[in-house]
Amino acid sequence: MIDAIQSVGAFSTIRETEGAGPAPSASLVMPGAGTAAPQAGSFAEVLGNMTTDAIRSMKSAEGTSLQAIRGEANTREVVDAVMSAEQSLQTAIAIRDKVVTAYLEIARMQI
Template identity: 35%
Template sequence: MITGLNAANAYSAARQAVAPDAQSASQTLARVGQAAEDFAAQMAQVDQVSTSAMMGQTSTQQLVQTIAEAELTMNTVVAIRDKVVEAYQEILRMPV
């Protein structure tokens, strides 16, 4: 038989099990920040190589390789963004 005391004890135990860890949250935030910086650096490199290619200072092969890397990076960022938006929409659909 479930009593109020049993339910309160179960809730208390479950609450501790799913409590967020402040250290892991800060590490996750640091990783997200680093990923954003890496993305910005990749896009800056594409701009620099494109400009060099237009002035004849960089080979076409180097330009194509840099653009391919940037495309892969952009697809990864878009996929992550889509997952975040999907998770947010799922949270909004949860009954309160």
Template identity: 40%
Template sequence: MTEFSSILSTSNIRGAYKSSQELTTSPVAPEPQGTGESFADVLRNAAQSTVETTRQAEAVAQQGLTGKVGAQQVVEATLELESTVKVMISMRDKVVEAYQEIIRMPI
């Protein structure tokens, strides 16, 4: 059986990890008003990034089926897509959890 780490290129792993970090990072201290992104902007950008990653992975998969790209590239694109989807699902779960906490607060 092939070693899992030998299938992936290091640069693609770093790129996927960096992309996932950008989606989950948030400032520790509140920023002054009028600067930085709003929460809605962060969610919108994360969703757009996820859609773009999905489209790229689908394009690579289609090219792989026609023989234009190798299996290695298809696997890398699929793993990057999987990582992105996991991060988005985690973000969704946190938003739902926060919403449920707010609903449970006494008025």
């Protein structure tokens, strides 16, 4: 089921290596912290990374659920994984809604 939406990750221009965590898209600079400047990532890269993270979270929840069915995971682990996946999905849906709303607003503008 999750593999069907993995094709959305194909829009990402950044491919992560196996076992490596997601690369930060921008570094945070504290006031007076030094000369480090934030690195700007493109909008497509940020959305691609978020999509990849959401898919990874859903796959993790699915795997934990299967472990629980086999008796290898307890209920708390399953609930934590499913709640994390649900939060990722809700965030992705909220961002999608904001992007669609912004697009529709731009489309209504007169040239």
